[in-house]
Amino acid sequence: MMEQKILPEAPVQIEMSNVDKRFGNNVTAVQGMSLQIREGEFVSFLGPSGCGKSTALKMISGLLSVSSGAISVNGHPAGQSIDGSDVGYVFQEATLMPWATVFDNVYLPLKLQGLSRKEAGPRVREALDMVGLAKFSASYPRQLSGGMKMRVSIARAMVTKPKLLLMDEPFAALDEMTRFKLNNDVLDLWKSQGLTVIFVTHSVFESVYLSSRVIVMAARPGRVVHDIPLPGGYPRTGEYRTTAEYAETCRLVSNALEGTMDNVDINH
Amino acid sequence: MKTADPALQAMLRERNLRIIMPIASILAALGLWEFLVWYNDVPHYLIPAPSLIAKTLIQDWATLAQSAWFTVKLTLLSLSLAIAGGVLLGMLFALSRTVEISLFPFAVILQVTPVVAIAPLILIYVESTFWALLICAWIVAFFPILSNTAIGLRSADHNLRDMFRLYQATPWQRLRYLLIPSALPYFMAALKIAGGLALIGAVVAEFVAGTAGQNTGLASRILESSFRNEIPRMFAALFLVSVLGIIIFLTTSWLSRAVLGHWHESEIKREL
Incomplete structure (x- = not known):
């Protein structure tokens, strides 16, 4: 009989302890959120609108402050790394500068760190290669399709070689074919770059396909209700979507999500 | 073939x-x-034929060119000062809400009071006619630059602002790489308007000032010709004013296309 190998636990990369976020208009966006995320995990924050999943992501990045509690990322308080280069962030929209070429958009994080174009050149090209857009470095964003713009956005997040990639519903506005393709690209990046990824989504299917762990959140007040480690192994390809295991996991996560909707007033 | x-x-x-x-x-x-x-x-003192206007233009070229040069100087100088002042104050407005709220009423008062109405006062207080005219033209051209620069600097995409914050950009980097490029389309639109307004301001102020002094502009030539019933010369001077206006319009349009053409919707030619 073969003994199952138990890997040593990876070190904790993100630690949220009892985090609250209240906004000025007396809305509690996040309440009592405690969470540990280990290096190399692919974690999805899944939940309905208003469950605080984006707010949680913004707090981890340091874009929003916490009202109470504490978040530590890579060993320092959220948002207080030396130059912001150890966290990559992908917004819901591609968020590119329309006046700059693809190259200059990806170069931006390095430019802000004071690297010259020449110094940064190889790293920018490498990041563009990673997302398969090396040929488009001289194009302007308006010349690209929605999916390509999103790739540029991912390349920009990856150019500083971050340890942590935060993605805020990045593919919500894309068509399904493009989304499937980009899902696979993100999985490739995650594996090849040894990243930790936090992926905010409202799609059960997307979260199950991608993640090693799904955090299910509920609204009013925004809070964590389930923390589900997913059984499925990697690599995952399009075929994984047709397996019984995938269907079963989706059902499980879907039920967990529905449980959070019980007290939702439809007319709210 | x-x-x-x-x-x-x-x-x-x-x-x-x-x-x-x-x-x-x-x-x-x-x-x-x-x-x-x-x-x-039709007698030439009512409506001169284009050929006569052209002849007058050539005959009186020495004085007309001198006057045109005076108007050009006045227009360009007032436009440059309007750009410098409008951009600086616009930046200050974008940086500080308090400054904006305190100073905006003055800008509005300057804008809504017709320049013809303030010009006589300015002519009394300012000794040099050239400087008085310059101030009048500046007042007219200043406001669009100020208001558009302030709006433009504030119009940067919110996610992009967040991104600059994430990468801990310095205030200077934020201004240089985010706010100024975002404001450029607004500034260019203002420049097109202000270029024309500077010329109008220069001409109107000179009308109010009358034909005082030797070294005067095209408006004085028009007034002077009107007093002497030299209608062809009036038309010739008028023609030069329009030519100046057209040159300013073409230059600012060209500049706008050169600066924004590669990325901004307003200047991109769409293929249908």
Whole structure:
């Protein structure tokens, strides 16, 4: 009989302890959120609108402050790394500068760190290669399709070689074919770059396909209700979507999500 | 024989059309004008024929050119000062809400008071006529630059602002790489308006000032000719004012296309 190998636990990369976020208009966006995320995990924050999943992501990045509690990322308080280069962030929209070429958009994080174009050149090209857009470095964003713009956005997040990639519903506005393709690209990046990824989504299917762990959140007040480690192994390809295991996991996560909707007033 | 690419041919045809048609229609209008004056025997002190205006333009070129140069100087100087002042104050407005709220009423008062109404006062207080005229033209051109720069600097995409914050950009980097490029389309729109307004301001202020002094602009030539009933010279001076206005318009339009053409919607030609 073969003994199952138990890997040593990876070190904790993100630690949220009892985090609250209240906004000025007396809305509690996040309440009592405690969470540990280990290096190399692919974690999805899944939940309905208003469950605080984006707010949680913004707090981890340091874009929003916490009202109470504490978040530590890579060993320092959220948002207080030396130059912001150890966290990559992908917004819901591609968020590119329309006046700059693809190259200059990806170069931006390095430019802000004071690297010259020449110094940064190889790293920018490498990041563009990673997302398969090396040929488009001289194009302007308006010349690209929605999916390509999103790739540029991912390349920009990856150019500083971050340890942590935060993605805020990045593919919500894309068509399904493009989304499937980009899902696979993100999985490739995650594996090849040894990243930790936090992926905010409202799609059960997307979260199950991608993640090693799904955090299910509920609204009013925004809070964590389930923390589900997913059984499925990697690599995952399009075929994984047709397996019984995938269907079963989706059902499980879907039920967990529905449980959070019980007290939702439809007319709210 | 080589057959040309139809798309290229269409483009050339389009370009010819854009150049030939305006010129042809203007020439036709001038021809009609010439003909009607000649046919109806209209006296030149009522409506001079285009040929007579051209002749006057050549005859009086020395004085007219001097006056035109004066108006050009006045317009360009007031426009430059309006740009410098408008951009600086606009930046200050964008940086500090308090400054904006405190100073905006003054800007609005300057804008809504007709320059013709303030010009006599300025002419009393400011000894040098040139400086008085300059201030009048500046007042007119200043406001669009100020308000558009302030709005433009504030119009940067919120996610992009967040991104600059994430990468801990310095305030200078944020201004240089995010706020200024975001404000450029607004600034260019203001420049097109302010260029024309500076000329109007320069001409109107000179009308109010009258023909005082030797070294005066095109408006003084128009006034002076009107007093002496030299209608062809009036038309010649008027013609020069329009030419200046057209040059300013073409220059600012060209500049806007040169700066924004590669990325901004307003200057991108769409292929249909």
